Amino acid sequence: MESKNKFKVIGLMSGTSMDGLDIAYCHFSKNDKVWKYSIKKAITLKYPASWIEKLSTAQSLGSEALVELDIAYGRFLGKACAAFVKQNKLKVDFIASHGHTIFHQPKKGFTYQLGNGNALFAECGIPLICDFRSLDVIRGGEGAPLVPVGDRFLFGEYDVCLNLGGIANLSMDIKGKRVAFDVSFCNMGLNYLMAKTGKEFDEDGALSSTGKEHLGMLKELNKVYNTLRKRRPSLGREIFESRIKPILDTTGIRLKDKLYTYTSSCVKEIAQAILSSKKNGKVLCTGGGAFNSFFISRLLDYCGDDATLIIPEEAIIKFKEAMVFAFLGVLRVRGEVNCLQSVTGARKDSSTGILIGFRRI
Secondary structure (H helix, E strand, O other), X not given: OOEOOEEEEEEEEEOOOOOOEEEEEEEEEEEOOEEEEEEEEEEEEOOOHHHHHHHHHHHHOOHHHHHHHHHHHHHHHHHHHHHHHHHHOOOOOEEEEOOEEEEEEXXXXXXXXXXXXXXXXXXXXXXXXXXXXXXXHHOOOOOOOOOHHHHHHHOOOOOEEEEEOOEEEEEEEEOOEEEXXXXXXXXXXXXXXXXXXXXXXXXXXXXXXXXXXOHHHHHHHHHHHHHHHHHOOOOOHHHHHHHHHHHHOXXXXXXXXXXXXXXXXXXXXXXXXXXXXXXOEEEEEEOHHHHOHHHHHHHXXXXXXXXXXXXXXXXXXXXXXXXXXXXXXXHHHOOOOOEOHHHHOOOOOEOOOEEEOXXXX
């Protein structure tokens, strides 16, 4: 590494929507206590159908098969990084890998992200930081969300940072403390519905926009969120499959009406979360949902004049999470807090992440 204030890092992120592996090569520098960032190169590596099948069914594997898949996915990540570095002739200090979440049950004391770190390191030979969530969960936290640390240091000019990924979450400063929480399932449900048409997602919300609101379905979705809103748990596959998916599978409702109604449910929850915390604030919108013009227009309808939605440049929309995990790696290498108890509910702040392949720290 050039210095303790300059870093060249690859961030890896695979989200719940399973649209692919985000690989972002980022530069970070600190001057006068202010962090600056830039995304130099970034790609989304689309998963082949075989990996989508493996990742979507991993939770039901037996123990030996799951360990085998963990190593195989780690090798997949390592090979992807090696090819990315070689193709772009990059100089990299280290990789920060989120992995792909298979189990997330903080109330039972565990979270599990697939993508064996040793296998990843063995394939590419670049020092690695992985497993960013487990320490916080063991300390009594939700292990999520983690991005708010990056929001505070890299995007502090915005009042609210909203991520519209597989799960919608937001973060903000309230009375000097960073708070953040998952709000609703977002692209996870939209993509699940679109899969029934053979498409990966509803581009620009084109099909959703042709539907009508189904009051019965909306009422059932609201029941779920009325419960979740009271305790703000970190949302994961388990809750989606047990409580949201059965509603989406309801028969007798046209697909376009399901999409429209699901969108309405999402934007209602998001708008309520924003406006109950910040009025007249600047809201940074990132994640795949920021490309969904129908979704954004519906969110504008619900927010009215009480919030300003800001859509940044495409690289930030697509790769903000991967970049922030690269930044979490920077903080970990510096021995600084990268996981906030005010966000996760843990007993204390953490500098979390397992380091592999570093000669010295």
